[in-house]
Amino acid sequence: MLVLVINSGSSSLKYQVRDVAAGSVLLEGLIEKIGMGNGGGGDGEIEGPRDHAEALEMVSTAIHDELGELELGAVGHRVVHGGERFAEPVLIDNEITRAIERLNPLAPLHNPANVLGIRAISKKWPDLPQVAVFDTAFHRTLPEHAWRYAVPEELYTNHGIRRYGFHGTSHEYVTRQAADLLDVPLGEFDGVIAHLGNGASVTAIRAGQSVDTSMGFTPLEGLVMGTRSGDLDPSILVFLGRAGWTPEDLDTLLNRESGLKGLAGNNDMRSVVEAAEAGEARAAAALAVTSYRLAKYVGAYHVAVGGAKALVFTAGIGENSHQFRSLVADRLGALGVVLDAGLNARRSKEPRVISTPESALPVLVIPTDEERAIAEATAAVVSSAAAE
Numbered sequence: 595m596l597v598l599v600i601n602s603g604s605s606s607l608k609y610q611v612r613d614v615a616a617g618s619v620l621l622e623g624l625i626e627k628i629g630m631g632n633g634g635g636g637d638g639e640i641e642g643p644r645d646h647a648e649a650l651e652m653v654s655t656a657i658h659d660e661l662g663e664l665e666l667g668a669v670g671h672r673v674v675h676g677g678e679r680f681a682e683p684v685l686i687d688n689e690i691t692r693a694i695e696r697l698n699p700l701a702p703l704h705n706p707a708n709v710l711g712i713r714a715i716s717k718k719w720p721d722l723p724q725v726a727v728f729d730t731a732f733h734r735t736l737p738e739h740a741w742r743y744a745v746p747e748e749l750y751t752n753h754g755i756r757r758y759g760f761h762g763t764s765h766e767y768v769t770r771q772a773a774d775l776l777d778v779p780l781g782e783f784d785g786v787i788a789h790l791g792n793g794a795s796v797t798a799i800r801a802g803q804s805v806d807t808s809m810g811f812t813p814l815e816g817l818v819m820g821t822r823s824g825d826l827d828p829s830i831l832v833f834l835g836r837a838g839w840t841p842e843d844l845d846t847l848l849n850r851e852s853g854l855k856g857l858a859g860n861n862d863m864r865s866v867v868e869a870a871e872a873g874e875a876r877a878a879a880a881l882a883v884t885s886y887r888l889a890k891y892v893g894a895y896h897v898a899v900g901g902a903k904a905l906v907f908t909a910g911i912g913e914n915s916h917q918f919r920s921l922v923a924d925r926l927g928a929l930g931v932v933l934d935a936g937l938n939a940r941r942s943k944e945p946r947v948i949s950t951p952e953s954a955l956p957v958l959v960i961p962t963d964e965e966r967a968i969a970e971a972t973a974a975v976v977s978s979a980a981a982e
């Protein structure tokens with residue numbers, strides 16, 4: 595089945611056309627500046643599409659120009675927030691679209707864009723099945739002691755304030771791949787998965803299921819990220835609020851100006867590692883804070899899963915930065931983790947083990963592929979709906 599995978603943001607739309615059976619990507623692209631057309635048509639300025647419907651026309655033209663008259667079997671959407679309702683991918687109809695829309699307050703930047711993408715496709719290709727694949731779904735197995743915050747019940751019942759967790763599609767995909775690589779049945783896999791990209795989160799996997807994860811009510815909690823602070827004392831916000839910072843100021847501070855950027859002045863791990871190697875003290879300090887935070891979570895999740903039998907690194911930093919992996923592993927001596935320096939330094943696109951045989955638990959690098967996971971889930975939902 596050919597699946598069009600759509601990841602719509604508020605002003606961008608990423609897409610891939612995938613052949614699910616062959617596991618191949620036939621076409622991919624990114625449309626930016628949606629709704630930001632300059633209006634004047636000035637010199638050399640690229641004008642973005644007016645809205646998501648116009649962006650979709652551009653996708654449709656690209657498919658036609660590059661691939662000719664091929665028959666799409668379905669569209670798979672990455673939807674950021676599935677709230678408490680969605681524990682797995684679903685076939686989209688009007689009721690599902692409205693349910694995603696009702697979750698807008700929980701993901702004000704993302705879910706509205708997903709809904710625009712879904713509606714634009716229903717209008718253009720009304721007969722094409724669409725599937726929503728939720729970033730939160732894999733974490734629906736969290737036990738209450740892991741998802742509940744220690745605040746009055748009313749915040750949960752009236753405002754939905756609890757841990758949801760994100761990056762679920764990646765954590766689930768990587769968990770499966772890790773169990774495969776270690777030749778352990780998925781239902782017997784206990785481990786810790788560290789997804790380290792611009793956004794970063796770590797998940798505790800027990801018997802193949804998510805039992806705790808570092809992102810919370812929003813993707814801000816947990817690890818130190820490219821521009822997000824991760825964990826801090828919430829009183830800092832109260833303190834700054836009293837000093838006159840508005841909610842918007844705080845949002846910008848913690849989501850866009852913090853993390854590696856706030857600590858080292860640069861949100862790109864490559865540059866921070868280079869600066870530290872060149873002797874820049876604040877870059878070295880940023881790496882120490884970032885690697886320590888992750889190591890602390892690995893220790894906590896080792897407990898959460900009843901003894902991790904694997905530690906897995908994935909996403910941009912996890913797959914590529916042997917320096918960062920080694921900084922984290924150096925802090926995990928108490929767990930008996932020992933990296934093989936040669937295997938760690940080797941560059942590869944393949945799932946692999948980078949620890950020594952003596953390491954108390956194997957350390958793995960598994961490349962993630964969210965689009966592939968979305969395409970496969972979409973094809974599976976559409977095929978099983980057709981069989982009913």
Ligand code: ADP
Nearest residue numbers: 790791792793861862863864909910911914915
């Ligand atoms: P996103 O969350 O946007 O998908 P990615 O998974 O692409 O992010 O990860 C981006 C991060 O990966 C950046 O911090 C970048 O510096 C880091 N990264 C990418 N390639 C390398 C590399 N070769 N060495 C070190 N870090 C890398």
